[in-house]
Amino acid sequence: MKKILPITAAIFCGGLALLDFFFASPQIDAAGAILVEGVVILAAFALLLGLLNILLVHLRRMTLGEGDRGASFVLVLALLVTAALGISMPDSASIDWLFEYIYSPLQSTMTALLAFFVVSAAYRAFKIRDVGAAILLISSLFVLFAQLPFSASLSLYVSSLRDWVFKVPVTASMRGFLLGIALGTITTSLRVLLAVDKPYARS
Amino acid sequence: MPSLIYAIFSTVDVVALLTLFVSALMFTVFTIRARRDGRFPLRPIGVYERMRRLVSHAAESGQSLHVSVGSGRIGTEATPQALMGITAADYLARRSTEYAYPLMSTAGSPTVFATAHGVLQQAETSPGETGGGKIRFYGPDPFAYAAGTYDTLQEKAPLAHIVLGQFNAEGLWISEAASGQDFLQIGGTSDPSSAMLMWLSLDEAVVGEELYAAGAYLHRPSHLGSLATQDYLRVVLILSIIVGVVMASLGYWG
Numbered sequence: 001m002k003k004i005l006p007i008t009a010a011i012f013c014g015g016l017a018l019l020d021f022f023f024a025s026p027q028i029d030a031a032g033a034i035l036v037e038g039v040v041i042l043a044a045f046a047l048l049l050g051l052l053n054i055l056l057v058h059l060r061r062m063t064l065g066e067g068d069r070g071a072s073f074v075l076v077l078a079l080l081v082t083a084a085l086g087i088s089m090p091d092s093a094s095i096d097w098l099f100e101y102i103y104s105p106l107q108s109t110m111t112a113l114l115a116f117f118v119v120s121a122a123y124r125a126f127k128i129r130d131v132g133a134a135i136l137l138i139s140s141l142f143v144l145f146a147q148l149p150f151s152a153s154l155s156l157y158v159s160s161l162r163d164w165v166f167k168v169p170v171t172a173s174m175r176g177f178l179l180g181i182a183l184g185t186i187t188t189s190l191r192v193l194l195a196v197d198k199p200y201a202r203s
Numbered sequence: 204m205p206s207l208i209y210a211i212f213s214t215v216d217v218v219a220l221l222t223l224f225v226s227a228l229m230f231t232v233f234t235i236r237a238r239r240d241g242r243f244p245l246r247p248i249g250v251y252e253r254m255r256r257l258v259s260h261a262a263e264s265g266q267s268l269h270v271s272v273g274s275g276r277i278g279t280e281a282t283p284q285a286l287m288g289i290t291a292a293d294y295l296a297r298r299s300t301e302y303a304y305p306l307m308s309t310a311g312s313p314t315v316f317a318t319a320h321g322v323l324q325q326a327e328t329s330p331g332e333t334g335g336g337k338i339r340f341y342g343p344d345p346f347a348y349a350a351g352t353y354d355t356l357q358e359k360a361p362l363a364h365i366v367l368g369q370f371n372a373e374g375l376w377i378s379e380a381a382s383g384q385d386f387l388q389i390g391g392t393s394d395p396s397s398a399m400l401m402w403l404s405l406d407e408a409v410v411g412e413e414l415y416a417a418g419a420y421l422h423r424p425s426h427l428g429s430l431a432t433q434d435y436l437r438v439v440l441i442l443s444i445i446v447g448v449v450m451a452s453l454g455y456w457g
Binding site for chain 1: 380
């Protein structure tokens with residue numbers, strides 16, 4: 001029963017979601033909407049489970065002295081203060097202040113670091129180790145150069161070649177890439193829908 | 204009755220329905236064949252080969268492995284990618300109970316966290332087994348997840364870091380921030396822009412559709428049927444493109 005019930009529920013819900021996608025019927029639409037609501041509720045409970053995990057992991061780190069105790073203390077404190085403010089004064093200026101002056105700057109810092117990470121990753125990738133890396137380097141340098149405003153004045157062929165690079169090799173490889181992903185998505189979905197893959201059931 | 208059927212089917216995307224029907228048919232046939240005849244021949248994919256070797260290495264050395272299952276939310280269009288992260292975590296957790304090496308995992312979305320938690324717990328509570336793995340969640344914000352994963356990697360210093368599942372910019376953040384450390388990083392995602400950036404940063408990477416082959420390559424022979432379906436559908440697509448190009452060139456279409 002522990003096995004059959006989740007499999008039956010998964011096949012039923014998956015089938016219903018598919019019917020909702022293909023057929024426009026008020027009854028099916030209503031059933032689909034109930035399923036979507038169910039997913040939202042489940043996700044909220046999963047978030048609660050996640051919050052509990054954060055608290056347990058970091059309280060344990062603080063008490064047992066594992067890892068950086070100071071960072072764990074700041075994390076737990078920030079979580080509790082934000083939760084307390086959010087629950088007691090949901091629309092208050094304090095919550096806005098927290099997001100505007102703490103959360104947003106932290107997020108911007110993390111995003112800004114990405115620029116350096118892209119450069120350092122590209123630097124390593126562009127080291128000429130084989131023919132592929134050489135092609136990557138030459139084509140990237142060419143495209144970078146061809147994007148410069150004065151490059152068109154040097155030769156008409158530069159901009160035509162740049163357009164060709166975007167229209168032919170880049171578009172062709174990107175379409176191939178996306179078609180491959182679409183096929184992978186279809187077969188993975190079929191595996192779950194037909195209960196070949198059951199991450200939700202005990203095996 | 205015919206008018207009702209017509210009313211229903213007139214709104215249906217017939218091509219999509221036909222594609223689904225053909226795919227489901229091929230999938231069923233190939234899965235039955237895979238279960239009956241055993242293995243299909245597979246070309247080697249570096250990341251999965253390396254993952255198997257890492258398991259042996261971890262078993263011998265007793266060092267831990269770390270798997271980041273991504274920030275894909277189950278129930279959205281990212282579900283198939285997220286499930287591949289879960290598949291990798293499942294494989295590593297089962298081997299961890301078998302060979303008794305520590306496994307650590309981090310998840311960046313509540314739903315993928317709950318699923319991975321269940322999968323790891325299941326491996327842990329299999330009859331006669333101990334081990335499994337531990338999982339940490341660092342909030343639904345992708346960069347909080349990246350920072351938390353980096354902190355966990357610093358703390359645990361694993362033998363290798365496997366980054367597989369759905370990642371956006373945080374994928375590059377995690378892999379590049381940890382790139383100076385003394386451990387191997389392998390994995391990948393299928394989102395085109397993130398996959399390219401992670402390919403630059405990881406020691407070995409799967410890109411695009413190779414991600415969806417994780418189960419078939421690692422430990423689930425039942426996935427071989429879907430892999431064969433994927434290959435045959437690709438042949439059908441290639442033939443359709445060629446026929447389309449020839450017809451359009453001859454002026455019969457478009």
